[in-house]
Amino acid sequence: MLPPILASLLHPFHFMAIALTHLPPTILTALLTGDFRTLLSPSRLRAAWFGRFWAVVGPLVRIHAEPNVIPLLQGRVTHGVVPPPTTTTSSEGQPQPHPPVSGTVLEIGPGSGMWTSLFTPAHLPNIHKVYGIEPNTDIHPLLTTQIAAAGLDHNGKYEIVPVGIEALAESGRVDRESVDCIVTVMCLCSIPEPRRNMAQLYGYLKPGGRWYVYEHVKCFREQGWGMRLYQACLNLVWPQFIGGCEMCRDTGKWLKEAAPWSQVDLHQLDGEAWYFTMPHIIGVLTK
Ligand SMILES: C[S@@+](CC[C@H](N)C(=O)[O-])C[C@H]1O[C@@H](n2cnc3c(N)ncnc32)[C@H](O)[C@@H]1O
DSSP states (O other): OOOHHHHHHHHHHHHHHHHHHTHHHHHHHHHHTTOHHHHHOHHHHHHHHHHHHHHHHHHHHHHHHHHHHHHHHTTOOBTTBOOOOOOHHHHTTOOOSSOOSOEEEEEEOOTTTTTGGGGSTTTOTTEEEEEEEOOOGGGHHHHHHHHHHTTTTGGGSEEEEOSOGGGHHHHTSSOTTOEEEEEEESOTTTSSSHHHHHHHHHTTEEEEEEEEEEEEOSOOGGGOHHHHHHHHHHTTTHHHHTTTOOSOOOHHHHHHHHSOOSEEEEEEOTTOOTTOSSOEEEEEEEO
């Protein structure tokens, strides 16, 4: 077994190697189905490749992220600290830092639907409607399956909007200031023009609306210049392998600066080691 520091530093190479193994079958499938539009378009090929890769790797990533994401969406995370697991009964009566995700929700970049099961009464009882804003149509069949498996297909409770957030206004599917909560889990690394699109997303929140964030970000100053340099070097190739995912985004700072918030509780995830190449931020911003 590798020592933890070395394993963590090498982890991105392992991840990219797994991604690479999904490229030949993606090309082969396109060839066999005569899908020349995908073969001839680098962006379509990248989307199809990522869809195939994430269908396999997404559930593994979820295993590590779930202990953070579930309490976050339940409103139990504050100052970057995730409370220990608790049953509904044992947590009754305790004050929560934030309300749970509720009402009308935008899930940005749901991908293969790894988190759709959380938008059910078992986890979040007061959700009326979820819009999943997902431009990668190659991943929609899996997302649709997850929506049905969670029982969210009845009355269109979970609706896929097949555009990127930059085209959400044109789609006319969601009105400005009509949304109670935005959920972004590991997706702001992949959107185009992040600062502009974060400001646009803010416009969809009602006053008092909340944005729940769990994202990997650029290495923190405290991790040292060596880690920042190492991450910057990795990022020269990483986005080509992982569907355009950028490692070095200052997402926390950009979100805070995106618009005037009434409350910001967004911090580095407590307990992450200095040698993590993909450190996280976690928390809730309130409009
Ligand atoms: C790393 S995946 C994460 C998927 C999912 N949130 C999860 O945790 O499994 C990033 C997702 O962001 C989506 N994405 C990329 N560009 C986007 C955009 N412009 N608007 C919305 N989502 C986008 C990708 O298609 C992809 O599904």
